[in-house]
Amino acid sequence: MLEEALREIKRGSAEIIDSDRIEKLLKAYFDEGKRYSVKAGFDPTAPDLHLGHTVLLQKLAIFQKYGATIQFLIGDFTAQIGDPTGKSATRKTLSAVQIGENAKSYREQVFKILDPAKTEVVFNSEWINPLGASGMLTLTTTFNVARMLERDDFDKRYKSGTSISISEFIYPLLQGYDSVHLKSDIEIGGTDQKFNLLMGRHLQRAYEIGKEQSVLMMPILEGLDGVQKMSKSLNNYIGVADEPNDMFGKVLSVSDELMWRYYELLSTKTLSEIEALKNGVADGTLHPKKVKEDLALEITARFHSFEAAQSARDEFDKVHSNNQIPTEIDAYSCNGDVWIAKALVDCNLTPSTSQARRDIKQGAVKINQEKIDDEQLQLATGEYILQVGKRKFAKLKVN
RNA sequence: GGUGAGAUAGUCAAGUGGCCAACGACGGCGGACUGUAAAUCCGCUCCCUACGGGUUCAGAGGUUCGACUCCUCUUCUCACCA
Numbered sequence: 001m002l003e004e005a006l007r008e009i010k011r012g013s014a015e016i017i018d019s020d021r022i023e024k025l026l027k028a029y030f031d032e033g034k035r036y037s038v039k040a041g042f043d044p045t046a047p048d049l050h051l052g053h054t055v056l057l058q059k060l061a062i063f064q065k066y067g068a069t070i071q072f073l074i075g076d077f078t079a080q081i082g083d084p085t086g087k088s089a090t091r092k093t094l095s096a097v098q099i100g101e102n103a104k105s106y107r108e109q110v111f112k113i114l115d116p117a118k119t120e121v122v123f124n125s126e127w128i129n130p131l132g133a134s135g136m137l138t139l140t141t142t143f144n145v146a147r148m149l150e151r152d153d154f155d156k157r158y159k160s161g162t163s164i165s166i167s168e169f170i171y172p173l174l175q176g177y178d179s180v181h182l183k184s185d186i187e188i189g190g191t192d193q194k195f196n197l198l199m200g201r202h203l204q205r206a207y208e209i210g211k212e213q214s215v216l217m218m219p220i221l222e223g224l225d226g227v228q229k230m231s232k233s234l235n236n237y238i239g240v241a242d243e244p245n246d247m248f249g250k251v252l253s254v255s256d257e258l259m260w261r262y263y264e265l266l267s268t269k270t271l272s273e274i275e276a277l278k279n280g281v282a283d284g285t286l287h288p289k290k291v292k293e294d295l296a297l298e299i300t301a302r303f304h305s306f307e308a309a310q311s312a313r314d315e316f317d318k319v320h321s322n323n324q325i326p327t328e329i330d331a332y333s334c335n336g337d338v339w340i341a342k343a344l345v346d347c348n349l350t351p352s353t354s355q356a357r358r359d360i361k362q363g364a365v366k367i368n369q370e371k372i373d374d375e376q377l378q379l380a381t382g383e384y385i386l387q388v389g390k391r392k393f394a395k396l397k398v399n
Numbered sequence: 400g401g402u403g404a405g406a407u408a409g410u411c412a413a414g415u416g417g418c419c420a421a422c423g424a425c426g427g428c429g430g431a432c433u434g435u436a437a438a439u440c441c442g443c444u445c446c447c448u449a450c451g452g453g454u455u456c457a458g459a460g461g462u463u464c465g466a467c468u469c470c471u472c473u474u475c476u477c478a479c480c481a
Contacts, residue, residue: 163476225426226437255436289434320435339448355428358443362429376448389428390435 004029005066009059009216012265014191017198017215025185029067038063039071039184039200039213041124041175043100045079048370049109050237052221052230055265057113057189059188059218070119072110077125078174099123109240112303127181127345140171142206143199148172151195172196176203179213188216192229221265222260224250226258244304245326248312249391251296256281256288257296267298280395304335325369325385327394333397340365340377347394364389 005026010016028034037285040056049057060070107121131139148169150154157164176199183204189197197215204212220229222238230237238250254262256339263274280286293313300309318324332347341356344365350356359365360375366387367379379398386394 249435253435256434257437259436287434288436292434292436316435341448353448354446354447355444357449359429362442364429389430 003027005030008062009066011271012055012218013059013216015194015217016218017201017217018212018399019214021212021214022186022216026066033067035067035069036185037071037182039073039179039187040189041073041075041078041178041187042106043079044074044076044099044106048232049106049240050230050232051240051262051266052223052237054113054240055218055221056188057110057188058266058268059165059216061113061115063186063188064115064118068118070114071184072114072119072121073178073182074099074106074121074123075175075178076103076123078171082194106152110303112240122182123183124174124178128177133178133216136170139177140170142203143173145169154196171377172199173203176200180204180207180209182211183211184213185211186214186216188218190220191217192220193217221266222258222261224254224258226255238299239302240241241301244300244308244312245315247303248296248309248316249299251299252289252292253318254292256292259288259292262299263295267295269298320390329385329393329395331395331397333399335399337378337380338396338398340367340372340379341375343379343396344386344388347396349386349388349392 002355006023010019018024019117025034025036029036038060040060042053044382060068060072064070079099103123104306105120111119117263126207149158151172154164154168172195175196178184180201180203184200187197187200194217197217201212201215222228222229223234224238225236227329228234228236232239238247242250260274260278263269263277267274269277277286277291281288281291297309297313300312315327319326330347334343334346340360341350341353344350344356345353350359354363357375360372363371363373365372368385369387379396381398384396384398386396
């Protein structure tokens with residue numbers, strides 16, 4: 001039982017620091033029913049969760065299964081600084097109202113995966129604000145610039161001549177201080193968070209709270225392009241709130257290589273089951289598309305329902321395999337004869353008439369399934385199905 | 400605080416008075432081939448009912464028939480020195 005729990009917890013992880021302690025915590029749970037805490041921090045600027053976030057959430061859910069109380073930390077204070085991890089982006093400061101709304105939307109989405117009874121939602125402004133200037137000063141004396149610059153992000157930016165704000169040095173310190181305040185036993189995060197996660201250990205030692213958290217890092221999930229990490233700003237994400245049809249379609253659009261990555265990090269299938277699928281594809285007994293379809297079904301069903309996932313698959317076959325029109329398309333209407341380029345813009349199929357002309361010239365535009373090549377075409381009264389490329393459809397009624 | 404360098408389209412990056420709506424690369428979009436996969440090949444990539452017109456090269460002025468290119472100021476960034 002303990003063995004199995006450990007295996008499940010370690011599955012897919014990229015790196016674990018002080019895994020002996022995790023083992024001890026688990027043992028104490030199994031032997032004496034003693035609970036422990038696992039911390040994970042989230043940024044309230046991005047309440048729209050995508051599958052990248054769920055890698056962590058699913059890991060947290062497994063911890064909950066084995067005696068952990070989750071400290072679900074919403075970094076409302078630290079959001080004012082902006083995590084320097086990865087690219088630097090100017091953050092807009094959020095009002096208390098916005099943060100409240102975002103936190104609410106977090107709850108709705110997160111509890112599709114986590115058990116609310118074993119989760120504490122906390123905000124770090126609660127303890128960071130009372131720190132005051134002197135508390136902050138004490139915090140900064142625990143670390144030095146040279147070590148700060150060892151951090152890969154900072155090092156690269158420093159060497160390449162990109163600016164680093166002093167406040168960004170504060171960010172890891174505050175994240176670490178969260179672990180001091182919460183007395184976390186374990187913290188989990190992405191591998192890109194390594195520096196910040198280790199800061200928790202450093203500060204727990206400096207503040208002598210009598211323990212140092214273990215750290216479990218999960219790999220970063222690649223986005224649909226298979227190269228960059230999944231993120232909303234890169235628009236290569238699958239959102240947990242995406243419609244079933246979108247979700248299914250997006251999973252199916254990933255490359256075969258990336259599919260295995262998604263299986264590893266997102267599927268609840270066991271490692272040996274996944275291995276069997278790989279062998280099947282390798283020796284030709286399984287079609288890779290079928291395997292991908294199963295994954296898409298599993299993921300879609302997780303956030304919607306099994307029925308919704310199945311109808312998404314049927315819809316997909318209908319549109320893409322049989323080249324039919326989707327069941328539901330956005331409908332628009334307008335008056336009088338309309339110039340085709342204008343119509344495409346009005347139906348949000350194209351961002352400008354210039355783009356519309358180009359698309360027509362390139363044979364990307366279809367009206368009622370018929371390819372057109374006349375840029376000057378006027379649409380007379382009637383109903384039309386407009387299509388640009390393979391995926392964009394709209395229904396237009398000309399009065 | 401001083402000195403020097405720099406800011407070009409989604410990103411990187413050419414252009415140092417007219418040939419510039421601005422080379423190239425990446426990304427993105429479209430087409431062919433497919434399994435809406437990958438790879439490959441081809442085309443497109445500021446806006447406008449368009450063989451023409453309009454707005455762009457950090458911002459504001461100026462010099463010039465003409466400026467992304469020269470000058471002044473402003474904002475921001477980096478390097479070295481303090």
